[in-house]
Amino acid sequence: MRSGEGTAVLYWLMKWVFMGPLMRAAFRPEVRGADHLPRTGGALVASNHLAVLDSFVLPLMVPRRMAFPAKAEYFTTPGPVGTLQRWFFTGMGQVPIERGNGRAARAALDTGIRVLREGRLFGIYPEGTRSPDGRLYKGRTGVARMALEAGVPVVPVAMIGTDRANPVGSRFWRPVKITIAIGRPLDFSRYAGIADDRQVERAITDEVMDAILALSGQEYVDVYASKAKESAGDAEAA
Numbered sequence: 638m639r640s641g642e643g644t645a646v647l648y649w650l651m652k653w654v655f656m657g658p659l660m661r662a663a664f665r666p667e668v669r670g671a672d673h674l675p676r677t678g679g680a681l682v683a684s685n686h687l688a689v690l691d692s693f694v695l696p697l698m699v700p701r702r703m704a705f706p707a708k709a710e711y712f713t714t715p716g717p718v719g720t721l722q723r724w725f726f727t728g729m730g731q732v733p734i735e736r737g738n739g740r741a742a743r744a745a746l747d748t749g750i751r752v753l754r755e756g757r758l759f760g761i762y763p764e765g766t767r768s769p770d771g772r773l774y775k776g777r778t779g780v781a782r783m784a785l786e787a788g789v790p791v792v793p794v795a796m797i798g799t800d801r802a803n804p805v806g807s808r809f810w811r812p813v814k815i816t817i818a819i820g821r822p823l824d825f826s827r828y829a830g831i832a833d834d835r836q837v838e839r840a841i842t843d844e845v846m847d848a849i850l851a852l853s854g855q856e857y858v859d860v861y862a863s864k865a866k867e868s869a870g871d872a873e874a875a
Contacts, residue, residue, distance in 0.1 A: 644727050645702070647727055647728030648702055648728055650728060651697065651728040651729055656729070657697045657698075660694055660698070663802075663810065663812045664694065664798075664812065664813065664814060664815040665815075666694060666814075666816070667814070667815075668698055668699065668816075668819065669817065669818045669819065670819035670821075671700055673819045673820060673822060674699060674700060674701060674758075674792060675790065676700075676701070677756070678756050679752075679753035679754060679755065679759070679787060679789040680753070680758055680759075680789050680790050680791070680792050681753060681758075681759055681761060681783055681784050681787070681790070681791045681792065682695075682759065682761070682791075682792045683761055683763050683776075683792065683793055683845050683849065684760065684762060684795070684849070685762070685764065685768070685773055685796055685853050685855065686762035686764050686766065686768060686796070687767065687768055687796055687799045687800035688767065688799040688800050688803035688804075689767070689803055690810060691762075691799050692705055692707075692729075692731075694799060694815055694817070695760060695794065695796065695817060696729060696730045696760065697729070698817055699758075699819070701758050702730055702757070702758065703757075703758040703759070703760050704730050704731070704732050704757055704758065704759050704760065705729070705731050706731070706732060706745060706748070706760075707726050707733060708733070708734065709733040709734060709735050711723065711731070711733070712726065712727075712733040713733075732748060732752065733748075734748060742779075745779075746779055746782055746783055746786075749761065749783050749787075750783055750786050750787045759783075761780055763776035763777055763779070763780045763842060763845060763849075764861075764862045765777045765779075765861065766862050766866070768855075769805075769865055771800050771855065772855055772856045772857065773846065773849065773850055773853060773855040773856065773858065774861060774862035774865060775846070775858070776843070776845060776846040777842070777861070778839060778841075778842045780841070780845055781825075781837070781838040781841035781842045781845075782838060785825065785829075785831065785832065785837075785838075785841070788829065790822035790823060790824050790825070791823045791845050792821075792822050793819075793820040793823065793845060793848035793849045793852060794818065794820070794849070794852070795816075795818040795820075795852035795853035795854075795855075796816075796817060796853075797815065797818060797853060797854075798813055798814055798815040799815055802815055820849075820851070823844060823845060825841050828841065
């Protein structure tokens with residue numbers, strides 16, 4: 638069995654045999670607007686990010702197989718535990734991403750662009766990190782760069798209820814109903830050929846965030862979530 642075939646088998650096992658049935662029983666997920674997800678071709682799926690649970694529910698509940706970025710350490714841990722961990726994250730459709738400096742960030746973008754050019758779905762959280770308080774925070778422009786360089790549409794998605802099913806700081810998931818709202822694809826082909834234009838990237842990112850906001854009904858905060866977390870940490874330390 639070739640590598641691509643093996644990862645596909647792992648994914649479908651996760652979706653229909655292992656994780657998927659458990660999630661359907663525990664969270665009774667409702668997917669709205671599933672027909673907005675392109676049936677073929679590459680597309681960037683941009684979602685809000687309320688909980689770790691998002692990265693499990695979203696790829697397993699949408700109709701098409703989706704790739705998501707995950708820390709490279711999940712795929713390189715040695716020993717039996719590492720093998721099981723690698724098998725699990727591969728089955729979930731995750732792809733390894735190095736994190737750290739600017740070079741790592743560029744490599745992460747390149748990985749997503751490669752997946753998109755292969756005609757696959759790639760999931761991304763424009764906020765860059767989980768919301769610290771359930772509100773929607775300012776999007777980072779990586780979503781715009783990937784959409785422009787890969788030449789694909791952006792599909793806005795809102796995860797609703799995952800923060801109650803998987804509260805911050807809790808090790809256990811709670812049986813709370815979850816909704817996945819999928820919006821119409823956003824076409825940015827009008828910007829084709831424009832590269833490294835910060836104003837264009839910010840305009841695209843803001844349009845994506847506006848679409849997510851309309852689906853989620855969250856309160857919007859025009860600050861990066863990472864900055865909000867730093868400020869909260871500084872206040873707590875003080």
